[in-house]
Amino acid sequence: MHNPTTSPSAPHSDEAASTVQPSTIAPAVESVSRDSEHRFSKPVTEAIMLVKGLGVDGDAHSGTTVQHRSRVARNPNQPNLRQVHLLHRELFDELAANGYTVKPGDMGENITTRGIDLLGLSRGTRLHLGAEAVVEITGLRNPCNQIDGLAAGLMKQTLGRDENGDIVRKAGIMSVVLVGGVVNAGDSIRIESPAIHVPLAPV
Numbered sequence: 001m002h003n004p005t006t007s008p009s010a011p012h013s014d015e016a017a018s019t020v021q022p023s024t025i026a027p028a029v030e031s032v033s034r035d036s037e038h039r040f041s042k043p044v045t046e047a048i049m050l051v052k053g054l055g056v057d058g059d060a061h062s063g064t065t066v067q068h069r070s071r072v073a074r075n076p077n078q079p080n081l082r083q084v085h086l087l088h089r090e091l092f093d094e095l096a097a098n099g100y101t102v103k104p105g106d107m108g109e110n111i112t113t114r115g116i117d118l119l120g121l122s123r124g125t126r127l128h129l130g131a132e133a134v135v136e137i138t139g140l141r142n143p144c145n146q147i148d149g150l151a152a153g154l155m156k157q158t159l160g161r162d163e164n165g166d167i168v169r170k171a172g173i174m175s176v177v178l179v180g181g182v183v184n185a186g187d188s189i190r191i192e193s194p195a196i197h198v199p200l201a202p203v
Helices: 069-074 090-097 145-149
Strands: 028-033 047-051 084-088 111-114 126-129 133-140 159-161 167-169 173-179 181-184 189-192
Touching: 028 047, 028 181, 047 173, 084 090, 133 181
Parallel strands: 084 111
Antiparallel strands: 028 111, 047 181, 084 173, 126 133, 126 189, 133 173, 159 167
């Protein structure tokens, strides 16, 4: 059975395919962030409210249709599969080892996690966040060159190659809200995997 809380070891390199090392840390919310404006980074807050079918209450990317400006420009009627952005804090450790300082919210995520190999989850995985909220994973975040606005060369650090030479996108995953509720820093995360594992692709 696929174990999303661990990941195989990988060579220490900016081309490494995996960012999460084997861990016994219980899956949990490290930090939460939101911003009512369309800015790359989001300020950290104590708690966020998830709203069914919309996203994070008060966040610029909340809505039933696409809210990311690049996608709105292409087709504003597309369904919003990017309501909530999650990012694993283990990526920060990898970036720090390569000389980059990145903190929760800096890369625009709403929820920073710990103890989960987010990139190894299946499409359709449900994450139970805290007491009530549930999100369903839709796919990968596709890193864009805005990341280099934080630090020159940072975008390259969020990309790698797997054993087949395929690109690995490390900048987190996207989800939609199935059940609303408050999510606090420190909340536990329960993983509900689908019967069939479908690898994540960019959305």
